[in-house]
Amino acid sequence: MSLAWRWGLWVCLWASSILGENVIAAEEAGGFPPNVAFYRGADAPLDLLQAFDEVIIDPATSAMPSPERYPHTRWAARLEITQKDYQTTPAAWLEKTLTPLWEKGFRDFYLADEAGLPSMEQFYSTVSAEDHWLSLALTEIQGKFKGARIFLRNHPSVAEASSNLLTGWVVESIFQPYDALQGWFLTVDQGRLNETLSQLHQWQEKHPQIPLIDLEFAQKYDRQAQRSLAQKSAQAGLIPYVTSPEQGFVGLGKLEVMPRKILVVQSLDPGAAIEEGTGSKILSLPMDYLGYDVRYVNVNEGLPEDITPDRYAGIAVFLNKDVIDQDQWRLWFLNEIHRKVPVVVFDRFGFDIDFETARLLDLKVLPGGYLPGATVKILHTAPMIGFEHAPQVEIQDAVGLAIGPSGKSLAQIQVGDKIMDMAATLPWGGYALAPFSLEYVGELNRDYWVIDPLKFLRQALSLPAMPVPDTTSENGRRLFFVQVDGDGFPSRAEFPGYDYGAEALYDQIFKKYPIPMTVSVVEGEIGPTGKYSALSPILESIARKIFALPNIEIGSHTYSHPLDWILADPRYGQQKEQLSMQIPGYTFDLKREIEVSIDYINGRLAPPGKKVRVLQWSGAANPTAAALEEAWKAGVYNINGGDTLPVKPDGSWTDISGAGIAKGKGDQDYQIYAAEMNENIYTNDWTRPFYGMVRVLETYEITEFPLRIKPVDIYFHFYSGTKLASLKALQNVYEVTLKQPVFPVYTSDFIQKVLDARHASVAMQEGQWRIRTGRSLREFRLPVGEVPDLTHSHGVIGYLSVPGGTYVHLGDDQARVSLLPVDHPADRLPYVSAATAYITHFERQGRTIRFDARGYYQPYVLLSHVDPACRFTVDGGEVRPTEDGRGRLKISFPPSVGEQGSGHGIEVRCHD
Structure with a gap:
């Protein structure tokens, strides 16, 4: 049995039998295996985890998430089995452990030993008393809890003997063994690895309907190591998920979810309203446009400890008042950089940069003091400087910093014999010091951007060119x-x-x-x-x-x-x-x-x-x-x-x-x-x-x-x-x-739509963007020069290219989007270019499309790549569209009355 054939079979069986209607059908999803994640920490980031099809969570720290909020993800409760539990009967253990969770809404369960042998070692051990206990427990679960789905951790003999009772089998640390007691990673023996993979492949051939998930561990902040490990596992034919050893970190498999939060740090008086800060007034718009949900904190009221690169795309610092505890602020700042969270600074750092801090930031501190009569000269500015206003630099603005070899200067000035970098990007992020961030114009009582905030944030925070939830538009309008x-x-x-x-x-x-x-x-x-x-x-x-x-x-x-x-x-x-x-x-x-x-x-x-x-x-x-x-x-x-x-x-x-x-x-x-x-x-x-x-x-x-x-x-x-x-x-x-x-x-x-945008997940899987959103948000924006590949995308009903990018119209609350360059030869499939109506129930059969449309005022739909010879109907009655002068056909229909007004069924029947 070929590996490719097995992948296809697993996908079909998983989507149709295991996850049912809550997962995109395998054929529609383009042949992707299921995505499974594990999370054991408190305050689980559900908006990120919903990008996965199945998520194992700890019910002791996470309640059953709302199926209405996260309809496409199944949530499995982790059941920790201790040695003491093994001394009781499976029936008694289930009554104590599983029954309360069943009443709370859980239907999927993950059986995991308290410790147990590493997965590879279990292939060489004999059948244990614990294995027998687990087999009885599986039988009890399926007998008492109809419809329960069970994932089993390790225990190969149980996975073999009770395979008909399993939804999925989880093995651990196949490629990178981890010693939990000592807290370090071990070197894998290649011969033992090959033998283990051989046995796993044999099991897969016997049980192709059961997903085999490989849970691997890597250093928490080393994303590249996590990607490399996931790739090895996937190439071996397993379903990978790589996370930190404590499993309190959003990891990755074949799918990698993009963090969509940014922390904005402001300096306000203790107790002041957060909206009074310059950051909340100035940065909220650029962050919105770039597709990020913002959390604001006041540096003078304490700093959060949960800012990690799996959840946050970056930190933006905008301090307009003095920081009360500069030493604490500096330590927190450097710790976030150590965690590999990108940081961008506007106006000022808020702490004195000593030589050690400068070394850690790849900066050089220049000695102070200028000769009498010294003047400021701007030596160089990047194109992003001068966005709304040119910088007006005085000698008192000069800050004695220069970047090291890893940095890229965006604004360089000279005072006497000293050359200073007033704005720059570096591997840890970047900074734009006053007056190269904002310029206050007194006669207009207004600040103006000196640096282009969009370009600067994209570069300094290394933001990906991902689809952006857009709350300004629907279907391009x-x-x-x-x-x-x-x-x-x-x-x-x-x-x-x-x-x-x-x-x-x-x-x-x-x-x-x-x-x-x-x-x-x-x-x-x-x-x-x-x-x-x-x-x-x-x-x-x-x-x-x-x-x-x-x-x-x-x-x-x-x-x-x-x-x-x-x-x-x-x-x-x-x-x-x-x-x-x-x-x-x-x-x-x-x-x-x-x-x-x-x-x-x-x-x-x-x-x-x-x-x-x-x-x-x-x-x-x-x-x-x-x-x-x-x-x-x-x-x-x-x-x-x-x-x-x-x-x-x-x-x-x-x-x-x-x-x-x-x-x-x-x-x-x-x-x-x-x-x-x-x-x-x-x-x-x-x-x-x-x-x-x-x-x-x-x-x-x-x-x-x-x-x-x-x-x-x-x-x-x-x-x-x-x-x-x-x-x-x-x-x-x-x-x-x-x-x-x-x-x-x-x-x-x-x-x-705004609330949905806060919670939407955007993930990358094998060259496709995978989007999950709420019931209201249906519009995403691609960067300039990209359009969706309709042939290989799913859940996309059309698009509209404009100077700021491409509006992508979704037909439902999830989609997979493949991309093409805007000048790539089009696939010529018919699509919705724009509409002043909500579009639902979109179907495509060859070149024929059907959908329901509902709009409140003079609604219409503009269609591209549609032959005027096609047959057009609204509610079954034939209509003739008009041309809009741009090669698009316009279909108008009566408005819906009121918030709950009914829509209209539209069909465009064309010959293939």
């Missing part, structure tokens, strides 16, 4: 959503025809433009217990009318509209100035602001079948982690905050926020930012000009060209309906935006 904060709902209209501005918005915006919009109210403004209780009946009737519109999604803008959520935090004490409304008898209460305001809207204002979906933060939109968790417990999404407001001619990337900010570890602590700012900003705090909202169109343009870095967000308040100038400005923004190639969606749609 820019997302467009509307969010309305409830402020000003009781305000009177200042022009004829309407009593209240809210009524004007109802007629002139909400009904006029049948696109998705998320509209909120402040209960304390319109409710019977609020500030304007006498007006409550009429105001509530207007709100009910608005919420009844089919295109309106409902939001809450809290009860009393707090102006500052940090001041409202109980740790700071009650402060009345935090409230925009003084409601008689009311004392600030977090639950009242969030959960109870939501209950009020659901109970008194929302029509049947609709509920509040979004909590829209008020005032400074700076919720604490406690406030975020309260919204999460209430079952709604959250949005607002951020400061995206660049306008011409002086706009900068520093004026643009990322998608959100993490104020804790989970989604319950994640604040979603508004994509752009509202009319209050563009009208100078609602002073004038009241038509200032039109300038948001400049912001939309800046965030679209030359790179699409944000979706379109028309964000305003109810008081925009009170003045004719502001209402006309708003209508102008709508009209211009709807003429652009945008895809209107609900605010909650956008939020779900």
Whole structure:
């Protein structure tokens, strides 16, 4: 039996019989064997581990992960068997150990000895009492726990005698023996290795339906050694997984998952809000665009110990205040470099670089002091310097550092006879010292990037050119959503025809433009217990009318509209100035602001079948982690905050926020930012000009060209309906935006994509990118010059090349993507080039494609490589597409009404 034939058989049997529908079918997956991982540490990084098909975890430190969050990965509980356990009966052991795990949802189990002989030695040992006990245990498991899947560690005689009871067999340390007691690696005897492999191959030929997994160990931070070991194992016909001896590290096999987190270290006063740091304001956008989820820490409040290269792609340092404990900071910094986590420094290191530190960083410390009258001369800058502003260097900016032979200078200056490198990349990362990072322009009160942050981060952190989760787009079209904060709902209209501005918005915006919009109210403004209780009946009737519109999604803008959520935090004490409304008898209460305001809207204002979906933060939109968790417990999404407001001619990337900010570890602590700012900003705090909202169109343009870095967000308040100038400005923004190639969606749609992007896994397996994402995110971006190879990719429905790269459209929540150069001869398969609709159930049979499509406003699909002679149908009725002038065919269809509107079945039947 040939090795290639065995691989194919294992894949088919695993995918169809062992992992069932939760794993990509072998034929669709392109012949890949299953990917199996082992993890024994606490706080398992599930987002990374979900890239594997089966993961063995320790139930003592990890709960059963959510099948809804991770639908394509099976989780096996590691059952540690001790010598004491062997003294009991298998039935008693199962009752004590396996039964509780079964009740917690585990269905897969990994039986592992406490110690046991190394795998190779077991081939030369006799059948033991432990082997007999294990065989009985396997029989007991299959008899009592129907459907249980069992993986066995070592014990060749049991794997042979009880093979029909096994899902997989795990052998250890075949190529690199490890002495767990002594903590060191041993040299393998080649003759013994060959004999062991021979016996393993014989077992495989007898049991080709059972995956044989080789668990190997290597040094934790030596990724290259791990890759080499995995390659040896795979070449021998085994399913490899290489990790650290303690198994608390995300290892690799034939699949290697990319870490998608970056730690940003800031220096703030102890207790300061994390969003006040320069790093969170300046770096969130570049990190978003590059595809990374950011964790922020304050160096003056302690530093984390869990930053390892399997989980983190790098560390970015942006210190705008002094570091209190510089010695501790330096030790932590050097330790992370020892761990091989890339580090990039902006502005300053935050500690004095002595000669020993310089040696470790391959830097040279130049003696201080300059002759009187010395001047600064810029000798050299890399093309990435001068991105938004040229550096303005003064002699006091000079830092006496020069790079060693391993570095590459990006900015070099001379002061007297000293030549200094002010920006550089090195094997450990890189740095860009002030003023070669940012330049502050006082007359504009704004920072500008001197160094190109995207190019610098890519180079300094050695970031891979991987597919990037993209939350700005769907099917190549820019997302467009509307969010309305409830402020000003009781305000009177200042022009004829309407009593209240809210009524004007109802007629002139909400009904006029049948696109998705998320509209909120402040209960304390319109409710019977609020500030304007006498007006409550009429105001509530207007709100009910608005919420009844089919295109309106409902939001809450809290009860009393707090102006500052940090001041409202109980740790700071009650402060009345935090409230925009003084409601008689009311004392600030977090639950009242969030959960109870939501209950009020659901109970008194929302029509049947609709509920509040979004909590829209008020005032400074700076919720604490406690406030975020309260919204999460209430079952709604959250949005607002951020400061995206660049306008011409002086706009900068520093004026643009990322998608959100993490104020804790989970989604319950994640604040979603508004994509752009509202009319209050563009009208100078609602002073004038009241038509200032039109300038948001400049912001939309800046965030679209030359790179699409944000979706379109028309964000305003109810008081925009009170003045004719502001209402006309708003209508102008709508009209211009709807003429652009945008895809209107609900605010909650956008939020779900952002949350999905945080958790998406991207892995490389044998030249293919393997992607797993959530239920909402369907768009990834490839680097410029690359397109998907549709013939050899799976789960890809199309793509669109633009100046910033290639948007890849997924048809489901997982895909395998093979790549081609953009100028490679195309395979000519038909595909979706762009669409203003969600596309599901995509099928391809030769050159015929079928799919369902659902869009909210004038939806259409653009198809490439489709012959006009093909037969086109929508819901079974034949239609004729139109040509768009670029060789693409356009199919239009009716919009779906409301969030749950039904879609349309589309078929393009072509001859092969």
